[in-house]
Amino acid sequence: MQNKTLVLLILLSLVFSCKQDLSLTKIEGKQIPITDSIVADSDIDNFIKPYRESLEKDMNKVLSYAPETYHKNDGEYNTAIGNLMAHIVLKEGNTIFNKRTGENIDIVLLNHGGIRAPINKGNITTETAFQVMPFENSIVVVALKGAQIDSLTHYLSQSKKAHPIEGLQLTIDKDFNITKALVDNQPIDSNKTYYVATNDYLYNGGDRMRFFKTNDTVYSLDYKIRNAMIDYFSKVDTIRPVIDNRFIQTK
Template sequence: MTKIEGKQIQITDSLAIDPNVEAFIKPYRAHIEKDLDSVLAYAVSKYTKSDGEFNTAIGNFMADAIFDEANPIFKNRTGNNIDMVILNHGGIRSIINKGNITTRTAFELMPFENSIVVVAMKGTQIDNLVSYLSKAHKAHPISKLKMTIDKKFNVVEASINDEKIQLNKTYYVATNDYLYNGGDNMTFFKPNNGLYVLDYKIRNALIDHFKKVDTINPVRDERFIQLK
């Protein structure tokens, strides 16, 4: 081998359609499009991940939805409840527009194949998680965790299920496999006291939740605030 040559072939709508290929994929495309456009729920307003500094309506909705859908599965398998949920701001890949919510909406929100995992963490590790959130300056979605920081981003108060975090207690924290493996520099998950893989994709949990609730109207709340 002395030489390799190649050229870039632009894939544009100027390329001729192969009628045999088109005929083959047409029924599959129609089936997928019908499924993606099926209406699951209704949104009373438009929601974006930029509508709040420390918590957003769309982030709150997603974190709460993951708790609602994953906790029954986790409790059935382990006898324990999930104590809190943490996702990442960057993982919200789209908006929810006012009007009908479809399966396509869920794929746009979460186009990745991330799955839910539950991590057993001591209270000391939860302190590291809280410290991370206080310094991140982002509205990472959380559920069941409440935080207050001061003007200098120091933690003033933090609680799980309205109870002070106990350093020696084991908490069950739901997140996704990307974050568990250090995504977004969330290195506080390891080491831990146990990992539970639910085999349940974030996107599927959202779809299941949309089907149950009929109408969504999430709001920004006091779960993560900064004192002014």
């Protein structure tokens, strides 16, 4: 009995003497690069091969042709590619909007930063549309009174960027004051309702475009801008966008 008690005391002494506070002092790791030296799994490769080939075929399908390279920084307040994007949203989006409501889109406003790649000279493919517009943004049409259109034009005059627009003509002076603002070549009527097409990101306040939230109604077209681009390119043999006088500054 005494021996058992002695053994128990020795074990307890060892337990308590070994107890100590543990803390993490170092983490080590190493990078394992993925290179051609890693052997592909033939079973997996054979399984995905038909899907990969089908996707590549779809992405490489030629839709239209660009006689020049169009970049979003080619102009000061409007660019050829931005004008093209706004035109596509108006043309393709209005077909759906008019069929549903009997109304027509008056203005298109997109954001300069939403154009993520140039349209290069040569064949325009499905992949081109994915490169220019990689986001899942969809077209929405917002009903705005003339007062909100004034807020929209003020935003454009102060942003100092070539945000894509269509249906709106805007002139600012050297101090960025608006000297002319027309919708369909007419002065803005404060009592009139205008239908403005944009994307869901901007409608929700993206790029600080908060004027969209003060609206009468919003219509979601369930139509991605990228899909509108693909539909438009499929109908046009050669694109010919230009920089014009829709948004200019007088010096």
